[in-house]
Ligand SMILES: NC(=O)c1ccc[n+]([C@@H]2O[C@H](COP(=O)([O-])OP(=O)(O)OC[C@H]3O[C@@H](n4cnc5c(N)ncnc54)[C@H](O)[C@@H]3O)[C@@H](O)[C@H]2O)c1
């Protein structure tokens with residue numbers, strides 16, 4: 585199958601190109617080489633496969649998209665502005681790249697008759713993770729008050745009784761609650777993909793990635809994830825600085841596993857998957873699977889099946905403090921420093937269950953935390969503008 589990988593020169597996209605090529609597919613790259621991600625260099629240096637067709641261009645440009653879609657069977661849409669950005673002045677750029685860009689791409693796909701889409705989703709659409717109060721069962725804490733954070737009270741309390749909460753794993757059916765501009769644009773991308781699937785008779789899957797890390801992660805940039813901050817600090821000979829008290833829980837998933845999830849999802853949306861069900865038969869996970877059904881099957885229900893979301897994580901939650909310590913140890917120091925600083929818009933705990941992806945896509949993460957962090961501590965990173 586020939587797959588257009590938008591953002592294919594980026595961190596995750598370049599690994600997807602590799603994985604597709606290894607699986608015998610043909611990848612075509614469309615990437616604008618955003619200066620925030622590529623140090624302004626006009627080259628596709630991070631794509632390791634030399635004979636891949638690469639177009640330097642923007643998904644917001646209909647002519648470029650039409651050109652890129654020629655002869656393509658499926659699209660793997662990774663292109664986006666990532667990270668929290670500087671402040672709200674970044675909002676127009678995020679919405680333009682991520683949502684307007686997705687709309688132009690989808691309308692180009694409709695015109696070209698390309699009906700299979702895999703979207704890079706994100707766990708940020710959930711906002712805070714799942715919490716249980718002993719008294720009030722499952723509750724949804726709102727954004728944390730600045731006064732609480734300043735006082736070093738980082739755990740969100742039960743919104744009903746103020747008691748301490750137990751964090752748990754979020755399923756795909758949890759309500760969405762994006763807490764910042766980037767998260768809002770990632771959720772809007774999913775709604776656009778679902779609308780396109782219904783209107784164009786297409787099939788779309790959003791893979792809601794957790795914190796992705798691994799080789800070629802951009803370094804020294806406010807737009808990358810926390811693993812990059814820590815790794816960049818270590819490379820400068822500095823201690824990783826851990827915000828809050830370091831007990832924030834996340835799920836760190838290796839980029840090779842994320843690339844494999846994309847290959848599995850592309851097979852599902854394009855109807856070319858082989859039967860992978862037997863390898864994951866022990867799953868009894870909660871949450872009704874929506875599956876990726878035939879477009880239009882069963883009327884309303886079929887419309888829902890034309891779009892499905894899957895969490896893509898390691899199912900091995902760790903705290904940010906543990907991650908900093910594991911990286912520092914594998915790198916050979918210095919030890920992390922916990923600062924008590926905080927960022928508005930950050931959530932306290934977000935860890936999700938990836939059992940639906942195991943059950944329905946036949947995918948699960950293969951690279952464990954200890955092994956992955958050890959490799960990442962010395963892995964090659966990618967230069968970015970560090971803007
Ligand atoms: N890295 C993570 O932990 C993580 C987690 C959840 C979701 N995601 C999603 O995964 C996808 C890839 O992220 P990444 O970490 O590889 O980021 P990245 O910045 O390394 O890659 C994104 C690529 O998209 C390109 N791009 C951006 N806007 C474009 C446009 N308008 N037209 C064409 N190309 C454009 C950039 O030049 C870059 O090469 C994004 O959609 C992101 O939202 C990433």
Ligand SMILES: [Zn+2]
Pocket residue numbers: 717718719720742743744745746747
């Ligand atoms: Zn309570």
